[in-house]
Amino acid sequence: GGGRMTYTGLVLRTDDGRIILSPSGTIEVLELPEGLISKPTLMWDLFAQSAGSRDVELTYLTNNISWSADYVMILDADDKKADINGWVTMNNQSGTTYTNAVLKLIAGDVRRLNPPPSSGFGGGRGGAEMMRNEALGFAEESFFEYHLYTLGRPATVRNNEQKQISLLNVAGIGVKKDMVLEGQRSVWRGSGRDYRPGEGYATDPKVKVNVLVEMVNSDKNGMGQPLPAGKVRVYKRDSKGQVQMIGEDRIDHTPREEKIRLYIGDAFDVVGERKRTAFRRIASNLIEEDFEIKVRNRKKVDETVRVVEHAWADWTIVRESMASTKTDSNTFEYIVTLKPDEEKVVTYTVRTRW
Numbered sequence: 001g002g003g004r005m006t007y008t009g010l011v012l013r014t015d016d017g018r019i020i021l022s023p024s025g026t027i028e029v030l031e032l033p034e035g036l037i038s039k040p041t042l043m044w045d046l047f048a049q050s051a052g053s054r055d056v057e058l059t060y061l062t063n064n065i066s067w068s069a070d071y072v073m074i075l076d077a078d079d080k081k082a083d084i085n086g087w088v089t090m091n092n093q094s095g096t097t098y099t100n101a102v103l104k105l106i107a108g109d110v111r112r113l114n115p116p117p118s119s120g121f122g123g124g125r126g127g128a129e130m131m132r133n134e135a136l137g138f139a140e141e142s143f144f145e146y147h148l149y150t151l152g153r154p155a156t157v158r159n160n161e162q163k164q165i166s167l168l169n170v171a172g173i174g175v176k177k178d179m180v181l182e183g184q185r186s187v188w189r190g191s192g193r194d195y196r197p198g199e200g201y202a203t204d205p206k207v208k209v210n211v212l213v214e215m216v217n218s219d220k221n222g223m224g225q226p227l228p229a230g231k232v233r234v235y236k237r238d239s240k241g242q243v244q245m246i247g248e249d250r251i252d253h254t255p256r257e258e259k260i261r262l263y264i265g266d267a268f269d270v271v272g273e274r275k276r277t278a279f280r281r282i283a284s285n286l287i288e289e290d291f292e293i294k295v296r297n298r299k300k301v302d303e304t305v306r307v308v309e310h311a312w313a314d315w316t317i318v319r320e321s322m323a324s325t326k327t328d329s330n331t332f333e334y335i336v337t338l339k340p341d342e343e344k345v346v347t348y349t350v351r352t353r354w
Helices: none
Strands: 011-013 019-021 065-075 081-092 098-101 104-107 138-143 146-151 155-157 161-182 210-217 230-237 243-251 258-266 270-283 286-297 303-310 314-320 325-328 331-338 343-353
Touching (some): 138 161, 161 270, 270 303, 286 303
Antiparallel strands (some): 210 258, 243 258, 303 331, 314 343
């Protein structure tokens, strides 16, 4: 008829041969038919050439169980030393509990076809395997082109549980605070490498001075352990001794002896201005531009700002108020030191040909 029918996919055949589509109400049976399983289950038929006991190793992939790394850095009063704690956070949404299991985590860019949204998880062995290692934390080792972190004790990860386990604990590592004024940051980090300067090029009269924290993941610096990718939250104690968060950034998988750069925020009392003061089209494929960058220090202590500039195509600096350093084929920079309440002006002329 004209009524609306809802079909849920359930079909029943009664004892008298009738077929009922999408029945409503509660259905109760005394027992399940043979071979019918009420929840997802893996079943195997094993065949052997002869009878006897066999050791079987079962390996399989389980989705919806993931892990991530998180780090906490606490800077000292002079921003020259820091303590770092690292944690592994397990998130088990797989539908089952792993009791007294060996926990092995693979860090690296493991390629999967249509991968689940999770990090590598070294699970999959049937049953629990007791560790002979008496260590309580993670032991790291190279594994293929990745790094394997093995927890030195059995761990139970329950279904629908998040569990945090200590990964790293180092104190007194050397760090460096870096202040960077990169006026073309938004343009350059977009499609800037394909940009061609022209008459309509916009300049920003007021740009932010970025604050970065650098460190080297080296044995000499008190670290030297391959670090899985993760979020780093940076803290510092205030004048009352209380810890305050001052920024956060994310690191990629970082081998030992490599530098880590954290962009944690923008300076309040160190400000900059950047503008193009002149534009000259010398030919259809040749132009000249004049730029002026002002940097002011409103702090009560000295500061050093690294002014980073970019250029395109075939470029040459024809005039500049202070010596620059070329850092790559499209980048050069000026090191500006400022006393309290001091302003300095950097000017340069760049010629671009394409």
